[in-house]
Amino acid sequence: MSNKIQVTVTPESLITTAGEAVETIATLHNVGQTIDQFTVSIEGLDANWYTLPVSSVALFPNDKDNLKIILCPPKTAETKAGSYPFHIRVASQADTKETATVDLNLEIQALPEIELSISPQRIVGRRGVYQILVRNPGDREARLKLETSDDQGILRYHLQPELLTVPGKGQAQSTLEVSLGWMAFFGGDKEFNFQVLATLSEAEESKTVDGQLVRIPLYRILTQIRLSRMQSIKGQLIRLPWYRAIRQIRLPHIPLPWLEKPPVINTFRAATDDKIEFKLSWSVKRSKAVKLNDEVVDRQGEIVLQPNAMTRYILTASNKYGNSSETVELQPWLVPKAKTSERIGVSLSATELQLQAGGMPEVVTVQLRNLGEIVDKFLVKVEGIDDSWYSRSASSIALMPETTEQVQISFQPPKKRGVKERKYPFAITVSSQSNPTGQLEVLPLVEYKLKVAPYRISSRRKAKFRVNLANTGMSDTKVYLEATDLDEGLRFKFKEDEAVVAAWETIEIPMVARPKRGSTVGERKRYDVVITATTGDGNTQTVNCEFHHRPLMASWRPIWRLIRAIIVLGIIATAAYYILKLGGGWRVLYSSPQTWVDQLVRTIEGWFFR
Structure with missing residues (x-):
């Protein structure tokens, strides 16, 4: 003590x-x-x-x-x-x-552990609605994202909601609708397996659960349609022809009340990680005209702003049934302007710094001098940047008159979401209102993660992959995508092979792989695909996936066998026709077989004994 x-x-x-x-x-x-x-x-x-x-x-x-x-x-x-x-x-x-x-x-x-289940696990039909249940047995709240995939890539999904927040000792539920693509409607009974992936926001680990949709033939669906073909006429039940029964089908009237409603602003919000750069995004439906501060914009969009003062933005949507508007205020982090004082003098050893986020710190020396006539205490503060970006050797200094002291300030911007490549103005404020200003610049850092989903696809014609690019660096990065396979038997097409990924953002780029030949006839083959992502400065990453090609037929041999069988049958049919004609025709054979045989024998003898 x-x-x-x-x-x-x-x-x-x-x-x-x-x-x-x-x-x-x-x-x-x-x-x-x-x-x-x-x-x-x-x-x-x-x-x-x-x-x-x-x-x-x-x-x-x-x-x-x-x-x-x-x-x-x-x-x-x-x-x-x-x-x-x-x-x-x-x-x-x-x-x-x-x-x-x-x-x-x-x-x-410990990070939250979740339990994932699906109900029902198996549905027979062309469309199925499943319930995804997530349980959190721990005490902490868990935030997670749900994703779906299948090996063949022919199922369609509608998941609502995709983002879940599960309280401790609680559970949350999401509804998944799975349906078949139009090509999958043709064929007999078949099982389609799919997977639901739940990824925690705090961790890269994920949990999966499998589901199944069983296709039934289209003719079985049509045979289940029953039309009322009985009608009462004068007290008697009369059976109607099928074409009259179809004419009696009346589709229900579908009202469209939404056509008479005013526009709705789904979202209008501003997001920022550092109170310097703001991302303003909006989404509007049922609108004929959308304006942002009297400037016409699209119904859905986003812009990046760096306001110098508190700014108000008004989004207005209108149609012939009414108007809707919402307001968002942007309050940036303001840096005080430099001022002088008669009681204290302040100077900086450096006013411009260039640092790597998460790298080595740089120290700036603040020189303080008491210009007054009494002993005084002065508080030293750094304004304009977050507290986690710097540390001070002292937060306050006591000075005798006409004495000088130094405070060391170590700047080290962290490597985390929100820190980007740009200049960050700051000010060092002393309680005497002397504010020497400076500027800290975060140097570029290119860092990203490359993923692909699904890992394996089995198909006859093509495979659709989703390439995921997550920029974990401080700079907006331009990434060039390229795909190859060891056998050089595939053609690849990206929706965009050159993509700009903003700092701390994630994008998804579709990629289609098609076999160069043999999509109808050929042997089953597995292609090992390598996707390469390269940045402008040569930073390269690769990720692997598989395409299992299943042609319609293994070879041309069954086709040639069928052609030979058709030719043989044609020859036999032609010979039978002429033999039947030599005996007098089908009518003679049908009415008097013996007469037909005698005429056939006479005709053949006439060829040899003339």
Whole structure:
């Protein structure tokens, strides 16, 4: 227990998961009789797990200061779920024996485990409606995304909703409608297997569940149609012809009340990760004209904005039945303008920085000078960027008149969603209102992930794959796509083989693979496909998938056999026709077989005995 410093922390028990940040506030109180500088440190945790805003604080007697401590255990295999005790130590620089310690506990919870089921698992028909049930046996809320796929790629899906939030000890449900493509309507009984994939937003692991849709022949569906072919006429039941029964079918009247409704704005929102760049997106239906601040726009779209001040955007949709409008306000992070003061002088060692996100930090020295005539304390703040981007050697400095002191500020922008390649203005503000401004520039970083779904497709004519590109870097990236197979037996076509992926965004590009020959006749063959994605600076990634080609026939041999059989049957039929004609024809054979035989014998003898 120290007689010069008191430390309190709120909260003392912290709960988080790997990769997620949690904050606690430490309050320092100088209960001594003199001005002192106190050093703050954390013991018991790896230095990569936490961020201290300052390493020391200057306090007048009976003065207090708050420090926000950010803890973020990295999402690696070494970070295990469990309890991690640690403590905050505060020591006086004037008297190193004066220390105060507060014990804390960090609990890292395991990522949520989900249970996935489908009901019913098997449906017979051309269309099926399934219920996807997700259970969360854990205590934490789980957010996940549902996806569907099948090996042959001929099923059509409608999943609502695709994004689910499952509370702890609770469950959530989604409705999946599966139907056959038009080509799949032709044929007999066949089973089509599909898969539902649930991926947690916090983890790359996923759970799957299988379902099945069984096709029945089209003629069996038609035979189930029953028409009422009996009609009462003057008290008697009369059986109607089939064509009159069909004429009595009356389709129900389908009202269209939505044609007489005003437009609806489905979504109109602004999203931002750094309060500098905003993405404004909207979606409108039943509208003839859509305007954004008096500018005509499409019914669905998005724009990227960097406002310099609070800006209001109004989306107006109209048709002949009415109008609808919504308003969104953008409030960017404003940087104070530079000002001077007669009581303190401030200067920066550097006003422009170039850093890699997640790379090595760069230190800027802030030179402070007390121009006043009394001892004073000055608070040092950084405005315009997030607290997790920097750390200070001291948040406050006590200066005698005409004395100078330095504060070291270490800038290190994190590598996370929302951090992009651009310039980030900031300002260093001292309590005397002297605001030297600077600018921090995050350097480009190209990093992306390449995936393909489904992994395996079995088809006769073509295979449709979905190439997924996720940009996890800071820069908008142009990616070139190319596909090859080892046997060079396929032709590939991307919907777009050159795609621009915005920072921290994910896009999906369809790809179609067709065999160069043998789509009707040939042997069954497996093609190993390699999809290559290359950026402008040569960063290349590959992903593999399979195409199992199933031609209609294995070879031409059955066709030639059929042709030979037709020729033989034709010869036999021709010979039978002429023999029948030589005996007098079919009527003679039918009425008097003996007469037909005698005439046939006489005709043949006449050829040889003339």
